[in-house]
Amino acid sequence: xxxxxxxxxxxxxLSTNLGERLYQTDQLHMHYGGAEANVGxxxxxxxxxxxxxxxxxxxxxxQAYERHLHSFxxxxxxxxxxxxxxxxxxxxxxxxxxxxxxxxxxKGSSFAQLSADEIHFAEILQGAxxxxxxxxxxxxxxxxxxxxxxxxxxxxxxxxxxxFDFNYRAKLWSLEEASAAxxxxxxxxxxxxxxxxxxxxxxxxxxxxxxxxxxxxxxxxYKKITEMYxxxxxxxxxxxxxxxxxxxxxxxxxxxxxxxxxxxxHDINQIVDRVGGGDAFASGxxxxxxxxxxxxxxxxxxxxxxALKHTVHGDSNIFSEEDIQAFAKSAPGKIVR
Numbered sequence: 001x002x003x004x005x006x007x008x009x010x011x012x013x014l015s016t017n018l019g020e021r022l023y024q025t026d027q028l029h030m031h032y033g034g035a036e037a038n039v040g041x042x043x044x045x046x047x048x049x050x051x052x053x054x055x056x057x058x059x060x061x062x063q064a065y066e067r068h069l070h071s072f073x074x075x076x077x078x079x080x081x082x083x084x085x086x087x088x089x090x091x092x093x094x095x096x097x098x099x100x101x102x103x104x105x106x107k108g109s110s111f112a113q114l115s116a117d118e119i120h121f122a123e124i125l126q127g128a129x130x131x132x133x134x135x136x137x138x139x140x141x142x143x144x145x146x147x148x149x150x151x152x153x154x155x156x157x158x159x160x161x162x163x164f165d166f167n168y169r170a171k172l173w174s175l176e177e178a179s180a181a182x183x184x185x186x187x188x189x190x191x192x193x194x195x196x197x198x199x200x201x202x203x204x205x206x207x208x209x210x211x212x213x214x215x216x217x218x219x220x221x222y223k224k225i226t227e228m229y230x231x232x233x234x235x236x237x238x239x240x241x242x243x244x245x246x247x248x249x250x251x252x253x254x255x256x257x258x259x260x261x262x263x264x265x266h267d268i269n270q271i272v273d274r275v276g277g278g279d280a281f282a283s284g285x286x287x288x289x290x291x292x293x294x295x296x297x298x299x300x301x302x303x304x305x306x307a308l309k310h311t312v313h314g315d316s317n318i319f320s321e322e323d324i325q326a327f328a329k330s331a332p333g334k335i336v337r
Contacts, residue, residue, distance in 0.1 A: 001047065008054060009112070035167055039132055087112065095244075102171065116143055128155070168198060179202045179204070192236075193237060200221075305317060
């Protein structure tokens with residue numbers, strides 16, 4: 001069984017009822033998550049030995065979060081206890097033309113105050129097959145920027161495949177701060193989730209020719225990224241059209257060996273919960289890579305996993321590999337040259 005290590009902030013989400021504003025509601029729904037934990041939950045469901053590295057307060061909320069991880073079969077031997085609070089955010093659920101709105105309440109969380117001497121990646125990553133982290137983690141503190149870089153470096157020294165998701169959040173840091181922090185990570189990354197705006201705004205790549213179609217522009221950016229960082233073997237992202245808060249279309253992209261592979265376009269109407277859709281996509285892509293599947297299979301499976309996640313409440317994907325394969329059967333990938 002392959003060992004996966006995910007490093008990130010444990011989070012509590014408090015969501016409004018559909019059709020209510022945050023300032024008027026007197027009832028909120030609780031869900032536990034966090035980008036890296038969500039990816040780990042899916043990968044655990046696919047049969048991997050997943051270990052989550054983070055920190056929670058030693059109180060009922062921290063205990064509930066650990067229980068959440070255990071419910072998905074995630075190992076918590078590297079989950080530290082201490083600090084004062086669990087990172088929290090509030091989601092005002094969108095509907096129709098009104099977008100969802102996020103309000104963060106995570107400053108001073110146990111994880112954000114994590115110090116470099118509390119985590120020992122040389123021990124944690126022994127025997128690991130994959131190390132996954134996202135750009136949300138280094139956005140929280142300078143210490144976590146150092147730890148993210150340290151984790152990626154140690155992983156490469158130990159021969160562990162590394163996965164990094166840009167996951168830029170404008171409410172956590174500026175483009176300038178994110179660019180300066182993320183660029184040093186990339187020489188140590190094997191698998192990268194990165195979109196067009198990341199290429200333009202965080203990596204400073206010149207804008208693609210306007211005569212190119214959407215896929216052609218993405219191929220242009222991905223070729224530029226692999227020229228800058230030839231160590232990155234896989235690049236992936238999604239094209240999402242937001243028709244309304246409850247109706248989106250979704251298409252997956254995977255770039256490998258100079259070629260862009262795409263899934264079919266999923267028409268996701270009546271979205272139940274969009275949160276975690278990107279993490280479900282990431283976990284599906286990582287699963288296909290770990291299993292050595294063909295590129296068309298990888299992007300088809302990852303996009304199907306994301307589309308299914310939109311149909312259930314909560315941050316984590318609860319669909320099995322068999323569920324997703326059955327859903328994706330009629331969704332062959334295509335290659336765009």
